Structure formats: C-alpha cells, structure tokens
Amino acid sequence: MFRKIVAIFSLWLVITLYESCCEKLPYYIFDRIELITEQTQLQAGDSLVMVVLPIILDYVAVGRAGIAQSFALSCEFGYWGPKYAVEEIRITALQDFNQNYRAGDLLNDLFLIEHYNGQVYAYQPAWRGPLNQLEDKRNFISSKVWLKEAPDHSNPISFHVFVRDVKGHEYEAATSPITWN
Numbered sequence: 001m002f003r004k005i006v007a008i009f010s011l012w013l014v015i016t017l018y019e020s021c022c023e024k025l026p027y028y029i030f031d032r033i034e035l036i037t038e039q040t041q042l043q044a045g046d047s048l049v050m051v052v053l054p055i056i057l058d059y060v061a062v063g064r065a066g067i068a069q070s071f072a073l074s075c076e077f078g079y080w081g082p083k084y085a086v087e088e089i090r091i092t093a094l095q096d097f098n099q100n101y102r103a104g105d106l107l108n109d110l111f112l113i114e115h116y117n118g119q120v121y122a123y124q125p126a127w128r129g130p131l132n133q134l135e136d137k138r139n140f141i142s143s144k145v146w147l148k149e150a151p152d153h154s155n156p157i158s159f160h161v162f163v164r165d166v167k168g169h170e171y172e173a174a175t176s177p178i179t180w181n
Helices: 002-019 068-072
Strands: 027-037 049-060 086-093 111-115 127-130 144-147 159-165 170-174
Touching: 027 159, 049 159
Parallel strands: 027 170
Antiparallel strands: 027 049, 049 144, 086 159, 111 127, 111 144, 159 170
C-alpha cells in the first residue's frame, strides 16, 4: 500500500513538473500602449523609427492548481507576446502626410515592421517586412516600426496608432510632432 501511494505521488509530481513547463505560459496582458520615437527632428532622407511598447504589464501563466503555480512564476516573462492576439492595426497621421495621404488616412502600407519570435533573440533572426504582410499581428506589440518614405513637406506631423485585440480591448497612442527638415 505504501509503495502504491509513493508511486502515485511520484507520478503526480512528474506530471505536475511536466505540465508547468514554461513553453505554455509566457504571455502578458497590458493596459495601454506607448509610442517611442528615436528622433523628432529628421533630415530629408531619414526614416521615422518608432517602437510600440505595452505599458503596465501583468505577466500571465496558464491557470494551474497546486504546486504548478510556483513553477510558473519562474518562467521568462512575456516572450510569446500579448495573451490576446491583435486583430486590427491602424496607423494614421493627424496632419496631411502628402498629396496621396491626407490627415486621418490609413498609412499602414507606408510602414515596415521588425520583430522577433521567441525569447532567445540571438538564435532566431528578426522578421522584417511590410506591416500589411504581418501574419501574426500579435507580434506588432513591442516591435520596431519604421516609415518607408518621408512626407513631401517640412510641417510637423503626429502619428496615431490604434490597436484592437480579439477580446475587443482597444489601445491608442500618438507620437510627438515629427519634423523632416
């Protein structure tokens, strides 16, 4: 009887340790986004580069019972991105960008994106490509985004980013005015 109890407990412990593996739990949820730009004064040939950062993060592990919760706390935080996939991304300018793109027009086709998958950036190359070709929009959060072209004037332009996830949560942020000299 004692051996059966020890065997059952050992089996439960092995299953618990296996189920608490970090590969299943590294997500985060956030309250808002912020846009960080590298510069606000750009030269005529320069490209605007900004990073979309999640703010007020809560790291989320799969709900487990018993001892598994303590193992979830030791995981690398958030390397699979936000828990709820991004469903819609809209980037607009608050002022006229050029003759083809007026204030409020969708500018997604003018932006490129660079993002990493996984937690070990040194071993996985970054995905780079047009924002409109991003298949897993979850990767938009914490990515580097840059503009393919400059406006045809030197007036300050602020950019607005709108993100909606599959749960219907909406996040918005705007840059400081950017000027191309």
